[in-house]
Amino acid sequence: MKIKFLVLFLCGAVLLCCGDDPKSEIKVENQEQSEGHSRITAKTIEDLKYTDYVLSSEAEDVVSTWEKYRELDTQISYLKKADFSFFNGDIELLTKFIDGFKAGLPENLKTNPIISRVAIIETALLKLNENLTLDNIKRKDKLFGIKEVLVSFANLNYQINKKLERDMFDKIQPE
Template sequence: MKIRFIVLVLSCIMVISCDDDTNSTKELEITENTEQNTKITAKTIENIDYRDYALSSESQSAIVTWERYHELATQISYLKKADFSFFNGDLELLKKFINEFKTQMPDQFQTNHIISRNAIIETELLKLNENLTIDNISREEKLLNIKALFVAFSNLNYLINKKLESEFYNKIQPE
């Protein structure tokens, strides 16, 4: 009788201890999965730190005919609200957009500095598209790509402003 009682107690202890190990392992796996699958929200994108340049009124009037610039500016404003539909869409449509963006650029902005900025924006658009469509890219990497696109577009705005400002000051003749 005593042996049966000891065997029963030992088997209960084994069952209880085995059950605890599996529960803690499952909790660890669930915690790791939820941390990896955290989404990028508008609040996260809003917290990205970069210097944002806006176009001057002269620059805005100079780019009125550049439709693809306005479309890119609109899509970047949507990206700031965590709408990735344009950037993780079809690659062929994105390449077509980039080609039209380059060909529609006004002639007065056909300088080496601005053309190189357009090439950087093209690279960042393609890179962001790739990183948003691939599942195993980390959240931090995606945020770095979003920041790089914001910086590239902001620098394009800065160069457009700088070009028009230098043209304005070159027109001023000393008396």
């Protein structure tokens, strides 16, 4: 009787000890660290390398009536602070915004280079929306989408400045 009890006790002890696997604990810790590392912060976005252009004072006056540009400028500043609420929202709201953005383009800015930059912004915004709303997108792809939006907006600013500067030089008459 004592032998049966001893064998049963040893079998139970072996079964209980088999569940402790230090390797599985390490995997869980590594997974938690990698998930924490995948969070995109304002510092991460700040570290992206690209050339940022701001509007000149003349360009500020021209786009002051373009409401959707002002709204996008505000949302881009939030994006730089890692606030993705506008960019990962409902796709219908984003497409309505883009349609309003294109429709509100001032007449004196409707040139081929500026229209093409607006189309590039549209593509970048839609791509970023997809990257942020899908769960299986890698962190580097999300960062690349953020950088595309920032670069496309900076290039739009550059084209607006360039167009207004060219218009100013065209008005100058030789003496």
